[in-house]
Amino acid sequence: MSEKINKIVRIDKLKKSYNNNIVVNGISFDVNRGMCFGLLGPNGAGKTTTLRLILGLSPADSGALSVFDLEMPAHARQVRQRIGVVPQADNLDPDFTVVENLFIYGSYFQITRSVLNKRIGELLEFAGLQDRADTKIGALSGGMQRRLTIARALVNDPELIVLDEPTTGLDPQARHMIWGRLRKLMQQGKTLLLTTHYMEEAERLCDELIVMEQGKIIAQGSPKQLINKYVESEVVEVRSGGEQAMEYIKNMNGYRVEKAGDTHYFYSNNARELVLQFEKIKDIVFLHRPANLEDVFLKLTGRELVD
Amino acid sequence: MDLRLPLVRKSAFTIWRRNALVWRRLLGPSLVINFGEPFLYLLGLGFGLGAFIETMDDMPYLTFLASGIIAASAMNTASFEGMYSVYTRMIPQRTYESMMATPIEVDDILAGEMMWCATKSLISGSAILAVAALLGAVSGWQALWVIPVIFLMGLCFAGPAMVMTSFATGYDFFNYYMTLVVTPMFILSGVFFPVTSLPETAQVFIQLLPLTHAIDLVRPIVSGQQVNNIGLHIAVLLAYAVVGYYLAVILVRRRLII
Ligand SMILES: Nc1ncnc2c1ncn2[C@@H]1O[C@H](COP(=O)(O)OP(=O)(O)OP(=O)(O)O)[C@@H](O)[C@H]1O
Ligand SMILES: [Mg+2]
Numbered sequence: 001m002s003e004k005i006n007k008i009v010r011i012d013k014l015k016k017s018y019n020n021n022i023v024v025n026g027i028s029f030d031v032n033r034g035m036c037f038g039l040l041g042p043n044g045a046g047k048t049t050t051l052r053l054i055l056g057l058s059p060a061d062s063g064a065l066s067v068f069d070l071e072m073p074a075h076a077r078q079v080r081q082r083i084g085v086v087p088q089a090d091n092l093d094p095d096f097t098v099v100e101n102l103f104i105y106g107s108y109f110q111i112t113r114s115v116l117n118k119r120i121g122e123l124l125e126f127a128g129l130q131d132r133a134d135t136k137i138g139a140l141s142g143g144m145q146r147r148l149t150i151a152r153a154l155v156n157d158p159e160l161i162v163l164d165e166p167t168t169g170l171d172p173q174a175r176h177m178i179w180g181r182l183r184k185l186m187q188q189g190k191t192l193l194l195t196t197h198y199m200e201e202a203e204r205l206c207d208e209l210i211v212m213e214q215g216k217i218i219a220q221g222s223p224k225q226l227i228n229k230y231v232e233s234e235v236v237e238v239r240s241g242g243e244q245a246m247e248y249i250k251n252m253n254g255y256r257v258e259k260a261g262d263t264h265y266f267y268s269n270n271a272r273e274l275v276l277q278f279e280k281i282k283d284i285v286f287l288h289r290p291a292n293l294e295d296v297f298l299k300l301t302g303r304e305l306v307d
Numbered sequence: 308m309d310l311r312l313p314l315v316r317k318s319a320f321t322i323w324r325r326n327a328l329v330w331r332r333l334l335g336p337s338l339v340i341n342f343g344e345p346f347l348y349l350l351g352l353g354f355g356l357g358a359f360i361e362t363m364d365d366m367p368y369l370t371f372l373a374s375g376i377i378a379a380s381a382m383n384t385a386s387f388e389g390m391y392s393v394y395t396r397m398i399p400q401r402t403y404e405s406m407m408a409t410p411i412e413v414d415d416i417l418a419g420e421m422m423w424c425a426t427k428s429l430i431s432g433s434a435i436l437a438v439a440a441l442l443g444a445v446s447g448w449q450a451l452w453v454i455p456v457i458f459l460m461g462l463c464f465a466g467p468a469m470v471m472t473s474f475a476t477g478y479d480f481f482n483y484y485m486t487l488v489v490t491p492m493f494i495l496s497g498v499f500f501p502v503t504s505l506p507e508t509a510q511v512f513i514q515l516l517p518l519t520h521a522i523d524l525v526r527p528i529v530s531g532q533q534v535n536n537i538g539l540h541i542a543v544l545l546a547y548a549v550v551g552y553y554l555a556v557i558l559v560r561r562r563l564i565i
Contacts, residue, residue, distance in 0.1 A: 018565075055408065057407060057408070057564060058564060058565060059309075059564065076412075077410045077412060078410075080408065080409055080410050081409075081410045083408075085408035087404070087405070087408065089401075091400075091401040091402070091404050091405040092405070093325075093400075093402055093405065094400060095329040096328075096329070100328070104325055104328070105405070105409070107321050107324065107325070108318070108321060108406055108409035108410065108411050109409055109410060110317070110318070110321070110410075156409075
């Protein structure tokens with residue numbers, strides 16, 4: 001596009017409720033051009049609803065929202081011409097084959113046949129589905145459908161790509177492949193807006209992210225900033241023997257403990273001593289590692305707080 | 308509620324084309340049905356009943372019946388497509404959801420669907436016209452004028468069908484409309500016998516039904532008689548189409564844009 005605006009998405013005090021239940025509660029954030037912006041948060045936090053508001057697929061109760069400097073949802077049609085969408089649940093057209101799905105979807109953007117012909121070859125390659133071109137959707141595996149859905153979102157060569165849990169259901173190879181492709185898109189100057197439950201994905205891809213809970217933003221920053229701000233540098237993750245470990249540190253200071261499922265997390269800026277001690281206790285199975293985004297997530301949205 | 312008047316744009320044709328592409332696959336079986344059914348009706352009822360009733364309303368019974376069946380088939384086809392198929396794409400298949408992530412809007416989708424319903428009516432109605440002509444029930448080339456009328460009828464019946472779809476909770480829901488609306492029209496609106504043979508109080512009500520007006524257009528065109536009140540009949544059919552489309556757009560917006 002000719003005019004180079006820098007803020008691709010601008011959201012100010014956006015609110016949305018369903019039957020008196022506030023789902024998006026006055027959130028504000030901006031997404032800059034060329035960045036990958038992540039939305040994290042537990043199930044039901046309001047991530048998908050936020051994306052639907054941005055796409056003009058859902059009217060907000062209050063607040064201001066613009067995409068490409070165009071006010072939404074008033075300019076929904078114009079704006080969606082320039083966006084690619086990967087929905088949380090695949091909605092490929094079951095009446096068509098892989099290639100036909102790309103053609104039909106492209107026709108919704110009024111893209112000419114000759115442009116589509118050229119682009120669809122690339123997209124099949126992107127999705128790794130060259131030899132499945134004429135397969136009906138129902139005969140594809142879940143992961144293949146997901147890859148096709150991601151490829152489909154690129155059919156209009158979008159400036160902004162909105163991805164709602166893009167790699168859910170993909171095997172590790174496919175996930176790495178998609179991450180590589182998404183990074184390439186960012187190098188081409190595309191802007192990515194993504195939700196995910198994979199902290200590794202957020203950490204690898206996102207330049208900036210927000211953590212949502214119950215419709216509110218509870219933290220914002222780059223993955224590194226969040227890790228530095230919210231958690232200690234080291235973690236000892238005890239998968240079994242947690243009770244003994246708890247017993248052991250009862251009279252020690254400087255450890256923060258969190259429990260998720262049956263795993264205990266011991267946080268510290270220096271876990272050396274703890275590791276040495278745990279190694280002596282046979283029943284304790286543990287992993288010593290640097291803190292990551294998952295720890296931030298657990299701390300911010302953790303439900304089960306020990307100590 | 309979003310009451311904005313719908314805009315009909317080029318995108319509507321894109322939706323029409325999508326459906327046409329799916330249909331092309333099933334061309335064989337659907338044409339067998341389109342031609343086979345009227346053959347049965349016209350041969351069975353036309354010749355069977357025709358042996359007792361030679362003429363009705365100053366025309367051979369076969370002609371009377373064939374023109375009624377053309378209209379009834381346009382109604383059935385558009386109603387069926389506007390309910391069962393549109394519902395399938397809207398809810399279980401989530402095809403509209405995928406379309407709405409693109410510049411396509413509800414206005415375009417329903418306009419395209421409506422044109423597709425009318426196209427299917429056109430196909431089935433024309434098949435019957437061809438069969439009727441083969442059986443000698445059509446009086447001349449002027450009968451080709453029913454083709455645009457069939458398309459209009461398709462739009463007319465697609466409108467109310469899509470309104471039903473916009474608040475349907477499942478396929479069973481359509482049984483009400485089929486049993487309470489479509490079947491009574493099929494029996495009472497003059498497909499098999501003239502409306503004038505019914506009690507007068509009933510006739511007032513029957514004049515409100517779109518199938519009655521459709522038949523008042525189709526029958527004289529097929530039999531080569533003078534068409535009366537053309538303007539009124541076309542206006543009634545158009546009104547059902549336009550009001551139905553507008554209501555369906557508002558209701559589907561309310562259902563999908565939440
Ligand atoms: N159409 C709807 N009607 C009523 N409530 C809704 C509707 N859509 C979403 N909600 C509610 O809004 C809340 C947020 O839902 P949303 O789908 O945005 O969560 P999410 O963060 O995407 O969760 P997940 O990680 O599970 O996908 C949930 O409590 C959900 O039940
Ligand atoms: Mg979600």
